[in-house]
Amino acid sequence: MLDEELTSQIIDKEGYKTEIAKKYTTFLAQYPEIFSDLISGSIFDFALYESVETYYKESPVDIFNVLRNGKGIEIKPGGAVDSDLELALSVRAVKKLIQTKSKVEYAELCGSFYNDPDDEKGWVDFVLHKRTQIIIDMGYGKFAQTSGILNDYDDINTI
Amino acid sequence: MTKGQELEIKNKYTGEVIDTIQADTPESLRDKIKKVHKNQYLLKEMDFFERAQLLSKYAGKMRFKKKKLKDLVVAEGGLPIKYSDWELNIVLTGFRFCDWYYQFIEDKPLTGIEGEKNVIIKYIPHGLSACISPRNTPISLPLYQMGANYLVGNGAVVKPSTACPLTMLEAYSTMKEMDFPGLDALDLVIAPGEWAVDEFLKSPLVKIIMTVTSSHTAKDILVRYGRMLKKTADKSMGVTMYTQPFKQFFFECAGNDAGIVMDDINLEKVAKWNAMASYTNSGQQCFSMKRIIVHQDIYDEYTECLIKEIEKLKYGDPTDPTVDIGPLGSRRILMMMDVMVADAKEYGVKIYTGGEKIDTGEDYGLFYTPTLVEIKPELCEDLSKAPFLWREEAFGPVRSITKAKDMKDAIRLANASNYGMRAVVYTSNLNNIEVFKNQLEAANIYINARPMLVDITVSLGGIKDSAYPAGCKYYPQELVYGKFIYDGTPLNLEKIK
Numbered sequence: 001m002l003d004e005e006l007t008s009q010i011i012d013k014e015g016y017k018t019e020i021a022k023k024y025t026t027f028l029a030q031y032p033e034i035f036s037d038l039i040s041g042s043i044f045d046f047a048l049y050e051s052v053e054t055y056y057k058e059s060p061v062d063i064f065n066v067l068r069n070g071k072g073i074e075i076k077p078g079g080a081v082d083s084d085l086e087l088a089l090s091v092r093a094v095k096k097l098i099q100t101k102s103k104v105e106y107a108e109l110c111g112s113f114y115n116d117p118d119d120e121k122g123w124v125d126f127v128l129h130k131r132t133q134i135i136i137d138m139g140y141g142k143f144a145q146t147s148g149i150l151n152d153y154d155d156i157n158t159i
Numbered sequence: 160m161t162k163g164q165e166l167e168i169k170n171k172y173t174g175e176v177i178d179t180i181q182a183d184t185p186e187s188l189r190d191k192i193k194k195v196h197k198n199q200y201l202l203k204e205m206d207f208f209e210r211a212q213l214l215s216k217y218a219g220k221m222r223f224k225k226k227k228l229k230d231l232v233v234a235e236g237g238l239p240i241k242y243s244d245w246e247l248n249i250v251l252t253g254f255r256f257c258d259w260y261y262q263f264i265e266d267k268p269l270t271g272i273e274g275e276k277n278v279i280i281k282y283i284p285h286g287l288s289a290c291i292s293p294r295n296t297p298i299s300l301p302l303y304q305m306g307a308n309y310l311v312g313n314g315a316v317v318k319p320s321t322a323c324p325l326t327m328l329e330a331y332s333t334m335k336e337m338d339f340p341g342l343d344a345l346d347l348v349i350a351p352g353e354w355a356v357d358e359f360l361k362s363p364l365v366k367i368i369m370t371v372t373s374s375h376t377a378k379d380i381l382v383r384y385g386r387m388l389k390k391t392a393d394k395s396m397g398v399t400m401y402t403q404p405f406k407q408f409f410f411e412c413a414g415n416d417a418g419i420v421m422d423d424i425n426l427e428k429v430a431k432w433n434a435m436a437s438y439t440n441s442g443q444q445c446f447s448m449k450r451i452i453v454h455q456d457i458y459d460e461y462t463e464c465l466i467k468e469i470e471k472l473k474y475g476d477p478t479d480p481t482v483d484i485g486p487l488g489s490r491r492i493l494m495m496m497d498v499m500v501a502d503a504k505e506y507g508v509k510i511y512t513g514g515e516k517i518d519t520g521e522d523y524g525l526f527y528t529p530t531l532v533e534i535k536p537e538l539c540e541d542l543s544k545a546p547f548l549w550r551e552e553a554f555g556p557v558r559s560i561t562k563a564k565d566m567k568d569a570i571r572l573a574n575a576s577n578y579g580m581r582a583v584v585y586t587s588n589l590n591n592i593e594v595f596k597n598q599l600e601a602a603n604i605y606i607n608a609r610p611m612l613v614d615i616t617v618s619l620g621g622i623k624d625s626a627y628p629a630g631c632k633y634y635p636q637e638l639v640y641g642k643f644i645y646d647g648t649p650l651n652l653e654k655i656k
């Protein structure tokens with residue numbers, strides 16, 4: 001399937017607890033191609049946290065899930081029943097991510113939040129709910145690359 | 160350093176004392192071994208996946224300390240800040256996804272010729288592991304050692320290098336902050352190898368000696384073990400019997416990796432990767448590409464490209480994000496680079512670039528400029544007479560480059576070594592790739608790979624003098640033994656009743 005063929009659908013727009021989650025889902029819905037490497041049926045949570053402390057206490061301010069279906073993605077409020085993983089983001093990070101103007105810019109910023117996490121500036125993290133091999137087979141590794149999370153050390157030096 | 164004194168940890172670039180810590184004494188080391196041994200049961204109370212999940216969670220927590228950890232790696236290890244990220248990510252990625260290693264240690268049911276499934280191989284942790292880490296990796300290797308043991312259920316006492324123990328101490332304190340389950344089955348020992356290794360060898364509680372060190376130091380450990388065994392010889396029954404039980408030895412040693420560049424690649428692009436593969440962390444990597452072997456048809460042009468890339472490398476203050484080459488880990492390395500280049504000059508070699516040392520006269524701020532030395536193929540014919548730079552691992556930023564006539568010659572040159580950790584090939588000829596895979600003598604073959612990969616599939620190990628036991632390996636595999644279980648109950652229960 002070509003990237004541009006993917007569709008996105010936000011279910012129950014009033015079901016979100018916070019404005020920031022609403023804005024983030026609207027933002028993600030613009031770029032369903034980010035999820036193109038995931039196999040149909042993969043489902044995972046986006047959990048938003050005020051701080052690292054609340055993350056450690058597993059107390060998100062809001063949570064929604066994204067299902068990759070045959071056509072594209074479906075975004076729903078709340079955690080999925082059997083999610084593959086949780087993508088955890090600080091609210092500060094989300095506020096900056098939704099300001100980005102392109103998929104590339106989004107991925108770069110997302111990558112910097114993952115690679116240099118900072119509670120003041122923003123951070124991204126994840127928790128696997130299934131075994132690594134299953135997660136890889138579902139295409140999350142490629143998804144992480146597209147989202148800027150997995151590092152490529154080609155540019156570690158000037159070389 | 161004498162036994163149990165205060166230990167000053169110095170900044171490798173400025174010489175400033177970063178911290179002063181209390182080193183272990185033989186007594187405190189023995190107490191730690193006893194404590195860890197006593198608490199190994201804590202690990203058995205969890206299954207593999209619980210331990211894997213805890214390590215994964217720990218990796219998540221460590222990420223939030225990255226800045227502090229990177230600063231420590233740079234200060235005490237001398238690694239450039241831009242490289243310190245790799246140093247952390249390689250181990251934290253391994254921890255994050257460590258349940259992946261289960262495939263190597265999960266139960267293996269076997270089917271007999273008659274189709275019966277009576278046999279199973281189970282993998283059992285060996286027991287307490289004493290781990291010794293080198294100075295070039297302040298965190299990745301010692302933390303790997305600790306994590307791999309934890310993962311399979313072995314208690315571990317890890318000895319980071321006394322030159323750079325602070326990053327590991329910080330890593331361990333993060334476990335304490337988390338009330339990491341089973342932490343009492345893990346500990347750190349701050350002690351020099353000279354006597355700490357003997358304590359590990361002597362202790363009957365230690366089942367595994369796991370080191371990352373030079374091949375010669377590893378062999379020295381075996382010599383010391385042999386001497387110690389000899390002392391336990393009992394001849395009272397007319398034959399010599401040794402009362403000390405076997406220990407398991409896992410040595411991750413030196414590499415003198417060949418990197419073959421064939422005549423069918425983009426010279427500029429491969430030269431960039433080559434420079435990175437050869438000089439990252441000032442070449443202080445066992446898996447660094449040390450002997451560059453280039454097809455004769457592109458030799459001159461490629462060498463020119465490579466020199467350009469090498470000369471772009473900036474050396475200096477490792478906290479500067481534009482710096483590629485940090486200070487060397489010790490005066491010994493500086494001396495070794497000097498000796499290797501001087502010895503090569505005796506053979507009339509050409510120094511293409513570098514070849515200069517920057518010596519502060521102190522034990523910090525030591526540099527050797529990134530160096531490329533031409534070694535003619537005829538000098539490598541007889542390994543015993545070849546230049547020192549060809550024969551032995553250059554654990555610093557000095558690399559050799561040699562001309563090969565063709566693929567066969569390139570393979571011959573690559574295999575002309577006592578080491579066999581990795582071999583790297585760059586070629587676009589698909590027909591030749593299988594030949595390289597099959598004929599190169601190394602435990603890890605990288606074909607057209609990016610350097611500095613961060614991936615759970617990256618394996619360690621080596622053949623020849625690069626590792627013992629030989630072969631590519633993942634640490635968890637080495638820390639368990641296979642137990643064969645034949646259960647004939649379904650077939651024979653009635654017969655034996």
